[in-house]
Amino acid sequence: RAYNFNAGPSALPFSVLERAQQELLDFQHTGMSVMELSHRSKEYDAVHNNAKQLLKELMNIPDTYDILFLQGGASLQFSMVPMNLLANDQIGNYVLTGAWSEKALKEAKKVGKTHVAASSKEANYTYIPSVHDIQLSEHAAYLHITSNNTIFGTQWHEFPNLPVDLIADMSSDILSREINVEQFALIYAGAQKNLGPSGVTVVIIRNDLLERIPENLPTMLDYRTHSTSNSLYNTPPTFAIYMLSLVLEWVKEQGGVKAIEKRNIEKASVIYDAIDESDGFYSPHAEKGSRSFMNVTFTLPSDEITKKFLAEAKERGFVGLAGHRSVGGCRASIYNAVPYEACEALAQFMKEFRKQFA
Numbered sequence: 001r002a003y004n005f006n007a008g009p010s011a012l013p014f015s016v017l018e019r020a021q022q023e024l025l026d027f028q029h030t031g032m033s034v035m036e037l038s039h040r041s042k043e044y045d046a047v048h049n050n051a052k053q054l055l056k057e058l059m060n061i062p063d064t065y066d067i068l069f070l071q072g073g074a075s076l077q078f079s080m081v082p083m084n085l086l087a088n089d090q091i092g093n094y095v096l097t098g099a100w101s102e103k104a105l106k107e108a109k110k111v112g113k114t115h116v117a118a119s120s121k122e123a124n125y126t127y128i129p130s131v132h133d134i135q136l137s138e139h140a141a142y143l144h145i146t147s148n149n150t151i152f153g154t155q156w157h158e159f160p161n162l163p164v165d166l167i168a169d170m171s172s173d174i175l176s177r178e179i180n181v182e183q184f185a186l187i188y189a190g191a192q193k194n195l196g197p198s199g200v201t202v203v204i205i206r207n208d209l210l211e212r213i214p215e216n217l218p219t220m221l222d223y224r225t226h227s228t229s230n231s232l233y234n235t236p237p238t239f240a241i242y243m244l245s246l247v248l249e250w251v252k253e254q255g256g257v258k259a260i261e262k263r264n265i266e267k268a269s270v271i272y273d274a275i276d277e278s279d280g281f282y283s284p285h286a287e288k289g290s291r292s293f294m295n296v297t298f299t300l301p302s303d304e305i306t307k308k309f310l311a312e313a314k315e316r317g318f319v320g321l322a323g324h325r326s327v328g329g330c331r332a333s334i335y336n337a338v339p340y341e342a343c344e345a346l347a348q349f350m351k352e353f354r355k356q357f358a
């Protein structure tokens with residue numbers, strides 16, 4: 001198999017794919033694929049509730065929160081968050097740390113009043129602003145952050161602890177490290193990086209937030225619709241939720257989030273070490289204290305050398321290393337399912353490649 005460093009959709013654990021393959025034609029002796037089960041059947045109900053229960057267990061989600069399985073990607077949450085939680089006289093506060101935060105803010109502006117509470121835009125998003133530099137507006141409805149910036153390769157390592165409901169887009173680092181869910185009022189994440197294939201979006205919402213949702217929202221865009229129906233108001237993305245349940249079982253087998261976090265740190269360290277030991281040949285985009293353990297971004301001395309690097313990497317079976325156009329260079333996305341061996345092989349290749357130019 002390829003060494004898959006794609007930013008999303010991204011690698012899935014091989015054992016999960018194998019199990020899905022084994023069960024594909026006949027799911028638990030039903031004589032049907034899981035894709036063919038009615039979403040009102042007891043067999044599907046078990047899959048659905050198992051996914052929910054496993055996520056609750058792995059992330060230590062208290063009973064005071066609900067877990068929703070929605071569609072529309074994390075991008076729809078950019079709109080749903082303000083539609084549900086930004087009342088007329090209040091202000092949605094946003095910390096800008098990259099392209100996804102900007103998109104979240106853009107959608108909120110269409111719904112209500114907003115305020116940029118901190119930003120690292122002036123430095124092309126090379127760092128995460130200090131929690132001490134966050135300036136909330138008056139009447140703040142919530143503070144929205146992007147916990148990991150997929151494109152720029154930066155990540156929050158200390159979350160703001162302010163007297164305001166904290167909302168996080170965790171699309172690219174959910175389940176990659178231990179977090180205290182109670183620090184957040186709402187967490188959302190598209191599944192296609194650490195949770196499974198694309199098609200399902202997870203929302204973890206503190207129950208009291210459901211009480212402040214305005215009336216008259218379109219039914220499908222109202223969190224209450226999905227909360228009261230156990231995310232079965234309409235046909236859910238059943239296959240994606242099934243795959244999510246398999247990925248969560250895999251995380252549990254690995255020793256849970258704590259063990260995954262330890263391995264993620266080792267994976268990221270081996271690549272960052274190759275960068276730091278390169279005498280500036282590989283130049284990291286992110287400042288040291290803001291480095292992401294999920295997306296490692298770096299540039300090479302010239303566009304020509306970058307092209308050569310990517311071409312040789314491809315020959316060696318490394319896929320998905322081209323950086324996003326707004327950063328240039330390279331990006332290695334090393335989500336939970338990317339094995340340590342892939343990161344070690346990449347680091348080794350980086351060292352060998354550099355020798356050509358010594």
Ligand code: PLP
Pocket residue numbers: 007008072073074075076100146148149150151169170171172190191
């Ligand atoms: N937020 C972050 C941090 C992302 O990385 C992405 C996608 O890469 C998105 C939001 C958008 O997610 P979706 O494609 O599920 O709408």
